[in-house]
Amino acid sequence: MEDRLKRQRRGWLVSYLWSAPSLALIALIVVFPILYTFFISLTNMNVYHWFDYTVIGLDNYVRALFVFDSGFLSALINTVLWTVVNMAIQLVLAFVLASLLNIRKLRLRKLYKTLLMFPWAMPGYVSILLWKTGMFNSEFGLLNQWMEALGLEARRWLSTDVSAFICCTVVNIWLALPFMLMIMDGAMQSIDRSYYESAVLDGANWLQRSWSITIPCIRPIIAPAVIITVFTTFKQFDVIYLLTQQMGAKTGSGLHTILTYAYENAFITNNYGYSSAISIIIFLLLLAFSARWQPGGEGEK
């Protein structure tokens, strides 16, 4: 009896020992920054007290709440709308494309897959700026060249909130689709062909097969990918900032997500204590959202 306990304990120790390096790495690059940010948020670290900062308690949080004004509220609504719209379009598009890629006897399948993966291989920063100058630029962009060729008036694509929202969504989907597509494609390939064969024998059409076989089968596999994408979409900064708000290249749209709003209203002050307090509040908000949105646990059908 005692022997077994000892062996169990040793097994437990050994498994922790083996995973120690990766645990240490996670602690170092994930847990430590969060704790450190929290610590800074309790200090007065700013330009005037850069290296000689002191702990000042919750003062920064009291001030941070002032950032959460009406502007922040509309940014929050924008962020939720942005996340929902992007997720919906991504899921539908990825599903349709993955289904097409899984058509039997499809030729050049590998070529299509490579092409569809391409946006993912490019650095996001480069892609976004290419879209900005290559597509949306009012003087040289492809869109306005098409407009002119069609005899229509050139327009400024990123100048109003609505058109900027649409343009940002297009770019974000272009950037994010490959990930969702890859996961869906992999999930679809793992479905047993015989399900479809018997469904075809029963006379089910494509829509019925998708609804009753494909979707239920891929759901558990794509769930983690959906959670990850919800997070990255929710805290998306690059696309909106680089397309519409980059310093010296603002386009006139007032579109803000909570991160771009916090950036413009706090982070540029060089007040690290204050900005950290805002970061922690946004972090808690994100945690709350993710707890709320966790799509069905393992037990759920």
Add this chain to the structure above:
Amino acid sequence: MKRTITLLLVLALLVPLAACGGESTDTGRLVVWHDKEDAVIEALSAYLTQAVPEVEVVFEKKTSLTDSLKLVGNDPSSAPDMFIFAHDKVGVFAEMGILADVRPLLDEGVLDGWLPMTLEAATYKGTLYQLPLYFETLLFMYNKRYMQDEQVPATTEELYAYMEQNTGRGRYGFVEQHSTAYYSAAWIHGFGGSIVSEDGVPFPEPEAVKDALRYHLKFVALMPGETEYSTVNTLFLEGKADATIGGPWMVPSAREVGIELSIAPMPVVDETGEALAPYSGVQGVQVLRFAAEDKAEAVKAVLSALCAPQIGIDLALASGCAPANAACYDDAQVADDELVQAMRSTAEIAVPMPNIPEMDVMWTVVSNLLTDVNLSGADVDAAFDEALSEAEGLIANMK
């Protein structure tokens, strides 16, 4: 076997961590961070190897120099000994307490021949924190193929008349980055306004700023809506815009594509009689506090060498920089350089970018204000009031 590999991997993970340790200090070696173009650093490096052979000066290019300094500025093992950067961050770094006063490190009276604007730029709260090397300002540039010398506008109204006549069908009489704070400052100064006062008060002359914004609107109407750096540059370099206000950094590319480039004085605002006065950026050497203490001899030797006119002449010839040392302009070759001379005369009217920490947030505030007025058609008074309260809020939140 597996265990050995795992152990090796664990070790491999730890080695880089251990390598983050300290570096020994060598008093004959100075590390200089910079973010400058290669031509400038090659000229500096070649000159210093010859002028101060006893000190080894190592130049390291840093793309995010200011952020790196914020992290390691008080750590002698990772920070540089000096850095070359524009003067506008001097206030931030001085407040952080990482910069040394450079005056005690220089020979007495050596700065007497410096252009006053450059010394004013490098001084924060009465202390000189930078040895100015050269400066940049915006210039009025035109393409001689389209704008004849006699058409060059002396006043803003003449500029407007020229724009009206020559804009349309994909061509522009004049383009500038009209909604960028750095460029629009010239118009605000032309009306007697400013973005922030020396003691950190935003828009100390509100009416002048509003007048400038209102007057500038009719020019904006004759320019493309999007006027970020690349659009303006491309329009001018492709010959689609006859004139522009741009920095000296545009000159090499303009000459490369065969533009018949010429430079004229900034137009004068009819209403005030003042010329459009652009910001100037003074590039120079900042010394970190611990380097001034630990390596005083080497630092003094290098700074003293950099005070000789020769290096200013070298820089002017190598990369078209306008030297801060007035003696450099006596050189025959420098005197012949149209670009350098144009910047020197602009130095008389140019306003050094504010170097106080508060300016950091004003860039964003002003660019929001310009975007609202120029691109979204907001009412000038309302947009200004909003910008003013945004500025006050952000400045308060810096502390």
